[in-house]
């Protein structure tokens with residue numbers, strides 16, 4: 302059955318540029334007047350709860366529930382911050398959403414701000430999104446020009462300003478409290494929680510942080526109803542999801558699908574399968590922080606619960622496909638190098654753990670592994686989980702554990718043979 | 730050191746935020762674009778502008794990969810070396826660049842024209858391998874397209890973005 306695309310409805314139309322006129326001509330900015338005129342903020346929060354929308358940034362937290370945590374009686378200003386840091390390796394869908402359909406996000410952002418009582422919102426873009434930030438700036442000017450932003454929006458009495466804020470290259474600024482620190486002009490070091498941002502976030506005020514894709518769904522939920530949205534995909538993973546598929550596939554790219562889709566359908570039907578007659582060896586289903594899966598998991602559906610039951614996670618929706626020429630020790634070396642580089646260094650377990658994971662994996666890959674190294678790795682991973690200020694430490698440990706679980710023999714061959722068996726003939 | 734035009738832009742920028750320190754990173758981007766890198770004088774200027782201490786500004790600047798506390802080339806080439814780009818040839822591109830320019834990643838050509846830097850995932854995995862030159866993405870890059878890009882860069886025919 303063909304799936305009706307929602308977030309990418311128009312972006313595939315030839316010559317569609319996502320300007321405000323085109324967005325409106327195709328039905329954009331109809332949810333905004335409906336929300337402002339027909340719905341109270343509390344109704345909106347209720348609608349989003351009923352829709353079952355879960356965060357698309359990584360954790361899958363129910364969006365309406367998060368909004369509901371914002372205290373209604375607080376005299377403090379309330380903030381909405383859109384997380385467009387998109388730095389999870391394998392993920393490239395937020396970049397597409399801001400570059401190709403910026404007004405869908407902006408419309409979602411305005412409605413969401415109204416729902417939580419926010420008068421000043423920010424879109425935090427990773428520093429490398431120079432072009433994406435320019436597109437958003439232009440789109441915001443267009444929206445101001447039509448009276449969708451600024452004072453007394455559409456005569457409703459609701460005021461809102463939105464600004465784009467660019468970071469400067471640091472994965473940890475995707476973690477929501479690291480992001481808030483960075484937005485306050487500091488090092489992007491995550492904060493202790495509690496208090497959660499809903500109570501004490503930006504400038505110590507109640508704050509919601511939502512991912513680009515999460516907010517882009519909001520206009521559709523308002524326009525077509527919570528029940529319609531909830532009917533898409535599995536009950537606990539409602540709505541469309543953008544899967545970023547990359548690596549060894551014929552047609553890499555972003556695929557908008559319901560989360561009932563299986564890994565097999567995603568990789569083989571949509572992304573065209575593995576090129577050059579190669580076989581699938583491994584697939585990371587939700588960004589590099591997600592534990593790896595193998596051929597035996599191909600029939601797992603891509604919803605949050607099923608992926609967790611298979612020992613991995615939905616994460617950011619970044620699906621990295623690897624063929625049978627790929628050395629999993631080298632994958633471990635690259636992935637651990639990343640977390641080592643990106644650890645903010647506040648917590649000993651993470652700062653030291655990521656450094657040692659990388660060091661040990663590197664020596665195994667380069668033929669200097671020791672017999673005890675695999676136990677050393679597992680022991681370190683164990684020490685890195687559940688003990689730190691943020692979950693980067695867990696995100697560094699879990700993938701490595703999974704490579705050892707599914708490909709232990711490959712690691713042993715490296716150590717016994719004192720060399721990488723793929724050297725000179727594999728990918729990389 | 731900072732032009733009146735830039736200063737005026739920064740004065741406007743600061744007004745966006747309830748607390749002016751929030752403008753620090755955007756200001757560092759802008760000052761870096763103007764000065765070339767975040768020299769001690771540039772850091773001191775920003776610190777004075779926001780009434781922060783230079784050490785505080787330095788500590789923030791040192792946290793971010795795109796802010797440079799040492800002199801860098803006129804043009805900056807970022808090469809993604811994360812997983813998908815590596816699967817599709819990033820290390821080949823890196824070797825090619827190093828050979829062509831006679832420098833290693835992290836270094837600048839002696840004429841001060843080009844710096845090379847390894848970067849983590851640039852959110853271009855669907856079009857890997859990817860690089861950025863002066864803030865602009867180039868995707869599905871091959872050694873051949875790299876040569877063409879370097880040629881254009883040398884002839885001043887590659888449009889960058891003020892980052």
Ligand SMILES: Cc1cc2nc3c(=O)[nH]c(=O)nc-3n(C[C@H](O)[C@H](O)[C@H](O)COP(=O)(O)O)c2cc1C
Nearest residue numbers: 356357358359384386387388475476477511512515
């Ligand atoms: C290390 C780390 C990096 C993260 N990076 C991102 C990111 O780039 N984009 C994002 O939306 N969420 C990221 N998150 C998740 C955020 O902390 C947060 O859960 C999310 O922005 C909430 O939005 P959502 O509920 O709409 O998903 C990251 C989390 C961690 C621990």
Ligand code: SF4
Nearest residue numbers: 645647648651689691
């Ligand atoms: S877990 Fe790592 S990244 Fe997170 S706060 Fe601690 S040191 Fe920083």
